Amino acid sequence: MxxxxxxxxxxxxxxxxxxxxxxxxxxxxxxxxxxxxxxxxxxxxxxxxxxxxxxxxxxxxxxxxxxxxxxxxxxxxxxxxxxxxxxxxxxxxxxxxxxxxxxxxxxxxxxxxxxxxxxxxxxxxxxxxxxxxxxxxxxxxxxxxxxxxxxxxxxxxxxxxxxxxxxxxxxxxxxxxxxxxxxxxxxxxxxxxxxxxxxxxxxxxxxxxxxxxxxGEQIETETDLAAVVSRRLEAFKREYPAAKVNVDVPDRAPVGPVPLLGVVVELLAENAVIHNDRDEPLVSVRVQTDDDCVTLHVADDGPGIPEAERAVFESGTETPLRHSEGLGLWVVEWAVNEAGGDLDFRDRPVGTVVSITLPRVDSESDEPPTVRDAASFADQFDISLQSFRGGPE
The missing domain is CATH 1.20.120 (Four Helix Bundle (Hemerythrin (Met), subunit A))
Incomplete structure (x- = not known):
């Protein structure tokens, strides 16, 4: 008691x-x-x-x-x-x-x-x-x-x-x-x-x-996605001379701050090439602007992203029996989520289209906005595309 x-x-x-x-x-x-x-x-x-x-x-x-x-x-x-x-x-x-x-x-x-x-x-x-x-x-x-x-x-x-x-x-x-x-x-x-x-x-x-x-602290500035894509893919073409890269971007595509935006662009383009078994892999990159968002489309003519790999990112979790083969797509996923955007995978008859939708930010100033590539943010910490490669993605 x-x-x-x-x-x-x-x-x-x-x-x-x-x-x-x-x-x-x-x-x-x-x-x-x-x-x-x-x-x-x-x-x-x-x-x-x-x-x-x-x-x-x-x-x-x-x-x-x-x-x-x-x-x-x-x-x-x-x-x-x-x-x-x-x-x-x-x-x-x-x-x-x-x-x-x-x-x-x-x-x-x-x-x-x-x-x-x-x-x-x-x-x-x-x-x-x-x-x-x-x-x-x-x-x-x-x-x-x-x-x-x-x-x-x-x-x-x-x-x-x-x-x-x-x-x-x-x-x-x-x-x-x-x-x-x-x-x-x-x-x-x-x-x-x-x-x-x-x-x-x-x-x-x-x-x-x-x-x-x-x-690090993310600086709240506007980023021109069109300029980032153009500049990063020029370097990408030199690194992968066998690939055919088509780029279609508008004059400006202002978005909010996106961590490692330049690295994200290169990772998507690189995944489209290294998974492609063609002698001349094709990568088509297009930036589409709408009233309230900006969308980056990266299309390839390869075999596409494996279903098991896609299921990992759709669920957002990995298990011992179901996991991603590398870090590249996880970097893309985290960066897009941090920016408040959406990541989408879509199959085509030949190849896959990966789309990133980001909120559009229009400057209220009459002066041209300062273009801040997220690559400068990466450079501050000595972050390069090569540092994100731990083997085939």
Whole structure:
């Protein structure tokens, strides 16, 4: 059995509070059945207080079962405050009438009725406050959890950036020696080791750049998507001379700030090329402007994005059995979401069209707006397209 001290500590005295008032008012009805003769007297003298005390008891039981003793104590304090305040008001009312020569009938019952009303008011305020306290505790827990996850992310990033990179650099150096071996078998295997070590080095670079991106502040300026596409694809053509790249952009296509917009454009164009097995892969890039949005279409004539790969991005989650082959499309997904845009994949009879829709931003100034390519944002952190390649996308 629980001791009285534990009942007080756990807040379960609230149950006794509600049941005690319930028995008091029910007993008054039993010994004074005449209070039911008139409806106002029945409601305000007996039925109302009985319902109120039953409500306090029900609240106490529900809190104990659903929210635990912490919330029970929390609400119990408010019930006690409401009961004491109402009891004082009832007593002062009785004293006031007596000082004015009026003696209220059944003064004790009057004070108990007022006190019961105070317990109900206290329970309602207590439930609201307990719910707010639970939300506050949950938020504090989530903040601590986020802080812990952030700390672990920094540790993991340090391992990828320093420890793993240093060891892989050693492997890469020895692999280069194997490539120069006169034995063709050793040379071939050394080349494989060197390629894989370069992918791991690239992975460590991506970890560093992504951390810098997450910790950087996004500058609220207008970006001309048309200028970004034109400039980035000129460099892309030089990097992939075998690809045929068609570009159709308007004079201006103003959008809001998009993190790594230039890198996003290159990643979409690169995915269209490296997944294409044609000798001369075709990439068509078009920027379409509407009244309230700007859309970037990147079309190819390749086999398209695999269904399993697309399902990952449509669901927004990865699993051990269903995951993306690389980081490129995730970078696109995150950047578009950060900018408040939409990413869409659409199949064609030949190839796939990837569309990015971004909110349009028109400058109110008569002067030409300053074009800010997100590449400058990337350059600030030494972020390049190559740093986002960890192998075939």
């Amino acid at each position: 629980s001791s009285p001290r534990r009942w007080l500590r756990d807040g379960r005295w609230l149950w006794a509070f509600g049941s005690g008032f319930f028995l008091w008012h029910f007993g008054h009805l039993f010994y004074h059945p005449s209070v039911l003769d008139t409806l106002p007297t029945a409601v305000f003298s007996v039925l109302g207080p009985i319902s109120a005390s039953a409500t306090v008891l029900a609240v106490g039981i529900a809190l104990g079962l659903q929210w635990g003793t912490a919330s029970l104590r929390h609400v119990g304090r408010w019930v006690a405050i409401g009961a004491v305040t109402a009891a004082l008001l009832g007593i002062l009312t009785v004293i006031y009438f007596r000082l004015n020569g009026v003696v209220l009938p059944e003064q004790a019952h009057f004070v108990s009725n007022v006190t019961t009303g105070g317990t109900v008011a206290g329970s309602l305020v207590g439930v609201y406050d307990a719910r707010a306290a639970r939300v506050s505790r949950r938020l504090r827990h989530e903040r601590r959890r986020v802080s812990l996850l952030n700390q672990r992310l920094h540790v993991l990033n340090r391992v990828l950036r320093h420890d793993l990179r240093n060891d892989v650099n050693v492997v890469h150096g020895y692999a280069s020696l194997l490539v120069d071996s006169p034995d063709p078998v050793v040379s071939e295997r050394g080349e494989i080791i060197r390629e894989k070590s370069e992918e791991l080095i690239s992975l460590s670079e991506r970890a560093r750049n992504l951390q810098q991106l997450l910790e």
